[in-house]
Amino acid sequence: MTRLLGRAAAAAIIASFASEAAATEWNVSLWGQRRAFTEHVEKLAELVSEKTDGAFTMNISYGGLSANRENLDGISIGAFEMAQFCAGYHRDKNRAITVLELPFLGVANLEEEVAVSHAVYDHPAVQDEMAQWNAKLLMTSPMPQYNIVGTGDPRDEVAEFEGMRVRATGGIGQAFEAVGAVPTSVTATEAYNSMESGVVDTVAFAQHAHLSFRTIDIADWWTENLNPGTVNCPVVVNIDAYNDLSDEHRAALDESVDGAIEHYLTNYAELIERWEGILSEKGVTKVSLSEDEIAKFKEVSMPIHEEWITSMSDQGLPAQELYDLVNATLDKKRMSN
Numbered sequence: 001m002t003r004l005l006g007r008a009a010a011a012a013i014i015a016s017f018a019s020e021a022a023a024t025e026w027n028v029s030l031w032g033q034r035r036a037f038t039e040h041v042e043k044l045a046e047l048v049s050e051k052t053d054g055a056f057t058m059n060i061s062y063g064g065l066s067a068n069r070e071n072l073d074g075i076s077i078g079a080f081e082m083a084q085f086c087a088g089y090h091r092d093k094n095r096a097i098t099v100l101e102l103p104f105l106g107v108a109n110l111e112e113e114v115a116v117s118h119a120v121y122d123h124p125a126v127q128d129e130m131a132q133w134n135a136k137l138l139m140t141s142p143m144p145q146y147n148i149v150g151t152g153d154p155r156d157e158v159a160e161f162e163g164m165r166v167r168a169t170g171g172i173g174q175a176f177e178a179v180g181a182v183p184t185s186v187t188a189t190e191a192y193n194s195m196e197s198g199v200v201d202t203v204a205f206a207q208h209a210h211l212s213f214r215t216i217d218i219a220d221w222w223t224e225n226l227n228p229g230t231v232n233c234p235v236v237v238n239i240d241a242y243n244d245l246s247d248e249h250r251a252a253l254d255e256s257v258d259g260a261i262e263h264y265l266t267n268y269a270e271l272i273e274r275w276e277g278i279l280s281e282k283g284v285t286k287v288s289l290s291e292d293e294i295a296k297f298k299e300v301s302m303p304i305h306e307e308w309i310t311s312m313s314d315q316g317l318p319a320q321e322l323y324d325l326v327n328a329t330l331d332k333k334r335m336s337n
Contacts, residue, residue, distance in 0.1 A: 024055065030084050031068040032189060035209075036267055043259065051255070065083075066083070068086075075237075078241065080238070081242075082241075096125055099323055102308055103301040107145070109144070121137040125322070137235075138235045138253075140235070142264065146205060146227075147224065151220050157293055162180035167203040172231070192215055192218070222284050226289055
């Protein structure tokens with residue numbers, strides 16, 4: 001009996017060690033605070049844990065692991081296993097996906113943003129460029145078209161953008177520069193202080209960011225229909241960490257992406273529904289530009305597309321192919337609807 005009990009205890013210990021060895025714990029680097037922009041990452045962690053009975057968990061950090069502009073660098077050296085970053089923070093490191101930040105691409109909603117982003121992410125040239133940073137693109141962080149908040153008199157004509165200091169990154173910043181504004185790429189976490197201190201006159205964000213980073217709290221007005229474009233912010237994983245996952249855990253991660261995105265879209269739709277009430281509550285005036293004014297802004301901005309194609313082609317990227325992929329994906333998505 002003693003012998004049998006000893007064997008049972010040994011088997012239990014071995015099983016315990018095996019269970020611990022099979023457990024996976026990832027660190028995830030985000031920034032700011034939990035908000036609509038990060039809900040898919042939170043949901044992904046929840047779904048993965050559920051699918052693996054708690055054997056694969058994610059520790060999500062909001063700024064404790066890295067500065068937001070350094071998340072891709074952290075992924076490249078394996079400082080953490082998963083991170084979110086925005087293409088406009090380091091355009092030279094992720095040139096190919098900046099096609100998604102071109103102004104006035106015509107993306108109408110978040111579902112279309114998901115479709116075009118993931119189509120571009122799947123392109124071999126994009127994957128190869130990200131692999132240089134040991135990064136695998138996992139999913140996008142779809143955001144609606146940006147609009148600006150500002151203080152003082154509302155700006156409802158393109159001519160009034162001349163000399164306007166605006167927090168805007170990527171193609172949106174280029175678009176504002178094309179109409180005489182002065183863009184600056186301060187990070188999201190710096191936007192409130194920059195606006196409060198007068199470093200910038202206006203800030204371009206999606207709705208959730210105006211809320212999360214409190215720019216709406218000091219705004220006098222908000223453009224409801226400028227819609228110059230959006231920023232592309234992927235969630236990436238360290239390639240080595242991804243390859244080291246067991247088949248079961250890798251499948252749990254991959255199969256949780258669609259559910260995480262679906263949760264994100266539902267949550268963001270609820271925020272949009274509350275937006276009108278938020279503006280009213282904070283006394284922010286809605287500014288609507290005329291169709292003629294928006295057409296002026298678009299006309300001046302469109303050469304940025306050709307400049308991007310030429311520049312990226314000269315750098316050896318299949319720029320025209322990527323640009324055409326965006327338009328073809330939009331057409332296909334709309335036909336399926």
